[in-house]
Amino acid sequence: MASSADTLRSSPLDARHRAAGAKLIPFAGWEMPVQYAGIRLEHLAVRRNVGVFDVSHMGQIETRGPGAEALLQRLLSNDLRRLPEGGAQYSVICAPDGGVLDDVFTYRLAECHFLTVTNAANHERDLEWFRRHAPESDADVDDRRDDFAMLAVQGPRARGLVSALADGSLPPRMHCCQRTVAGVPMLVCGTGYTGEAGVELLLDPQRAPEVWDALIAAGAAPIGLGARDTLRLEVCFHLYGNDLSEDRGPIEAGLGWCCREATGFIGAEAVARAREPDPAHPAERLVAFTIRGSGIARQGNPVAGGGVVTSGTFSPCLERGIGMAYVPTDRAEPGTEIEIDVRGTPRTAVITQKPIYRKES
Numbered sequence: 001m002a003s004s005a006d007t008l009r010s011s012p013l014d015a016r017h018r019a020a021g022a023k024l025i026p027f028a029g030w031e032m033p034v035q036y037a038g039i040r041l042e043h044l045a046v047r048r049n050v051g052v053f054d055v056s057h058m059g060q061i062e063t064r065g066p067g068a069e070a071l072l073q074r075l076l077s078n079d080l081r082r083l084p085e086g087g088a089q090y091s092v093i094c095a096p097d098g099g100v101l102d103d104v105f106t107y108r109l110a111e112c113h114f115l116t117v118t119n120a121a122n123h124e125r126d127l128e129w130f131r132r133h134a135p136e137s138d139a140d141v142d143d144r145r146d147d148f149a150m151l152a153v154q155g156p157r158a159r160g161l162v163s164a165l166a167d168g169s170l171p172p173r174m175h176c177c178q179r180t181v182a183g184v185p186m187l188v189c190g191t192g193y194t195g196e197a198g199v200e201l202l203l204d205p206q207r208a209p210e211v212w213d214a215l216i217a218a219g220a221a222p223i224g225l226g227a228r229d230t231l232r233l234e235v236c237f238h239l240y241g242n243d244l245s246e247d248r249g250p251i252e253a254g255l256g257w258c259c260r261e262a263t264g265f266i267g268a269e270a271v272a273r274a275r276e277p278d279p280a281h282p283a284e285r286l287v288a289f290t291i292r293g294s295g296i297a298r299q300g301n302p303v304a305g306g307g308v309v310t311s312g313t314f315s316p317c318l319e320r321g322i323g324m325a326y327v328p329t330d331r332a333e334p335g336t337e338i339e340i341d342v343r344g345t346p347r348t349a350v351i352t353q354k355p356i357y358r359k360e361s
Helices: 014-019 039-048 068-075 120-136 158-165 205-217 225-234 268-274
Strands: 023-027 030-035 051-054 059-064 088-094 100-110 113-118 140-143 149-154 176-181 184-189 198-203 221-223 284-291 308-315 320-328 337-342 345-352
Touching (some): 014 205, 039 051, 039 221, 039 225, 051 205, 051 225, 068 120, 088 268, 100 120, 113 120, 158 198, 158 205, 184 205, 225 308, 284 337
Parallel strands (some): 051 221
Antiparallel strands (some): 023 030, 051 149, 059 140, 088 100, 100 113, 149 198, 176 184, 184 198, 284 320, 308 320
């Protein structure tokens, strides 16, 4: 849906956000809610109870036909052969030099039918990339971004809340299925971006408001993109444009687990080379850190001795500054102290194991 100024796209839930008093900001070409009651309160609501996010800015690409699996196997880093019908799989899209073009989730809806969810800022580029390589395979590629609204229901009570509104059992983690929720047919996916239990719902944009209303009435708190960022950073989920980019590959980013070079995906040779140490070109690694004392590091803050912060925030659960940064491999071990230049003030941080936040902490 185009905004009145025709410069930003607006969510099908825009009226609901405004009625709830949300603060709206431009984000990846959309006008989206960054917060309602406040980032800290919303963050803790998801960790302790249940919240619902409007993530309708995300894009969707449908790939279907006899050659759909072969096409996606060429474009995506993971092994599509391991993805069963009704399964979900995380992967990255690489350039030939191994740089990351996007990170995506792909759902196998049927043997030769897939839906890939893209990051909002990269959707047009991803779509062009899919279409550019489609003639090599017997597959159709369609832009489905305008056909879906997308809601994420996350938190310890999320699955129970949605189950009470659904006409059948919910899919387990990393699976998907068709269900009717609050009287509306939709694709329900056992995925999320918070480190909590939950589901993501893809549905007709015209019916999104009634589902939103049902979720709120059932007890879900509305959550903005601000808390979505603090939640994902506590559990060290990557954000494209911060922790992932064309300048670095998936191995440096710690995503080697979703790369299967034997499949021959675009960029596989470069990714395989990155797995081998090269003394002439010392590698970097994306690490998690916590700040000692006060201070919050932000994207772009330099790390003394080499390295740069990619994401930083204040953790509502740990009540301290946290973040991720690329540092030289020989300084990437947990327990290593680093110094970050935070707007001219040196701040001491300690590299920690991922995720930064665990339930027991």
